[in-house]
Amino acid sequence: MSQKKKLIVVGGGMVAHRLVEALVERGAYTDWQIDVFGEETRPPYDRVALTSFFSDRDPQDLLLGDQSLWKTPGVRLHRGSKVAHIDREAKQIAARNTTFDYDALVLATGSYATIPPVTGSDLPGCFVYRTVDDVAELRAWVTSRQEKLRRPATGAVVGGGLLGLEAAGALTALGAETTVIEFADWLMPLQMDEAGSGALRRLIGQMGVSVRTSTATSTLKPGRDGNVAKMTFADGDKLGVDVVVFATGVRPRDEIARDCGLAIGERGGVLADVDCRTNDENIFAIGEVAHIAGRVWGLVGPGYSMAEVVADRLLGGEATFKGADLSTKLKLLGVDVASFGDAFAVENGSLEVVYADPVAGVYKKLVLSDDASTLLGGMLVGDASSYAALRPMVGGALGSDPTAWLLPEGAKKPTGGTLPDEANICS
Structure with a gap:
């Protein structure tokens, strides 16, 4: 042998x-x-x-x-x-x-996990969000601080991408009053356009999570006990904090x-x-x-x-890596969020069909070829029920009026005032 x-x-x-x-x-x-x-x-x-x-x-x-x-x-x-x-x-x-x-x-x-060059980022009470041990330490810290302070902890998450919003959800679940700080102009800039991100921001705001965009953190300072206590932003604003989570990539x-x-x-x-x-x-x-x-x-x-x-x-085969589908579907702070294919309409001549209902907290966008026959991509916020059906269709024909994929289940096509006053469909 x-x-x-x-x-x-x-x-x-x-x-x-x-x-x-x-x-x-x-x-x-x-x-x-x-x-x-x-x-x-x-x-x-x-x-x-x-x-x-x-x-x-x-x-x-x-x-x-x-x-x-x-x-x-x-x-x-x-x-x-x-x-x-x-x-x-x-x-x-x-x-x-x-x-x-x-x-x-x-x-x-x-x-x-990367940590931006922020003075004080190594203070007690500052964490990254990457491993089970990271999460266990974060949970223990927040629980202990809230017991000592006899009030909800004030938490800040630096980074408003997928991981940052996951961390914000975790802090909120622990009872912390949470603020998400994002350097870009809107949340989840790699997955969402400004309108989709705006819908997401409104929804998580209703859950008590504050958001600051276009904001850079410059320094963190300790309190009398040596733990992190104050966050200063590049524009001079300040925020009192009991815990900081870095989720910047x-x-x-x-x-x-x-x-x-x-x-x-x-x-x-x-x-x-x-x-x-x-x-x-x-x-x-x-x-x-x-x-x-x-x-x-x-x-x-x-x-x-x-x-x-x-x-x-x-084992002697000849397989090759042919790239991969980067589509994502997540529930962030209880909000369904999905993006797939060419969600940002990068392809020249592509068309966008959008349904937005700010009252219901729903934003949906489909990106189509210039002749409106082929699905190129899309993004969904607040209602991702059509994701499983749409994602496999990328690169193929929709086979029906694209608005039929965007309207709430059971709704008629937009022909006679059947939509809420706040709802908009545009292309």
Whole structure:
């Protein structure tokens, strides 16, 4: 019987988990010894569902898949094990003061939360929102402060994107009076246009969340107890705070790749071809650390696709990463939000059909080809019930009057004053 080849996976997150699943599904453990090194002490968990941890859920509930995966012969998960170095010439890694040989290595180190250069960002009471431990520490802090102060904590979230609004929802669920601070002119600028963001802002405002846009945070100052107490903005305004959460974006965790001489993208991320292979033929990169086809792909869906490619390649296949659908559908602070396809009407000559009902808190937009026959994309705020039907139709014919997709369920087409006075349909 021939000796098994050795595969090392650096990183123990969602994409690494999917890679191992894909390999086990293909029976790769008969040919490969698979060793996964994760820095966190927990098995891979659902990072997308972190906010549910605030509902007193056990962290075990977030674990991905059947845990028997890690009992598969030939599969080992090394928890709490940071890989310190990769020796490409010797084809070895160093972890836990031990060296491990490899025939193939996959970088799935993900990304880390960035903190803007704000004076005082390291004060007690300042957090990022990235891991179960981050969330546990944040929850403990807010609960403790509210008990001590005998009032709701005042919370500020720096960053009004997807993660920032998730964090705002978490603070609000803990009883904190929350303000979201966004540098751009409106919330979720990567997913929403100004009108859609305006609808979202009104809806979360009704839930007690304040929003400041076009605002930069300059300094944080401590109170007498040394904890964060005051936030000062670039325009001179101030806000009293008991807790601050930074959700201003992430960057690829590519340090170990840099240290061993792998090629890195101009703005970070390990450069890889469409087969997810780096400039070292024995090393692959997948997930948020990978820079493929001119970009870093910041969602879990593309990472899963890359994992499938590498699983196929390790078993002699020829799969390639063909890009991925960056559509998103989320419930933020109880508000349904979705965007798909060319939501910003980037394509020349494209048409926009919009339904807006500010009273109901609904904004819907479809982007069509110049002859109005092909669906190119869209965005939905307040009512995303048509998302599942619309997203697969991108690039194809709508097959009906586009307004039929925008009106509330059961409503007639806009021909005779059947809409609320505040509702508008335009194209």
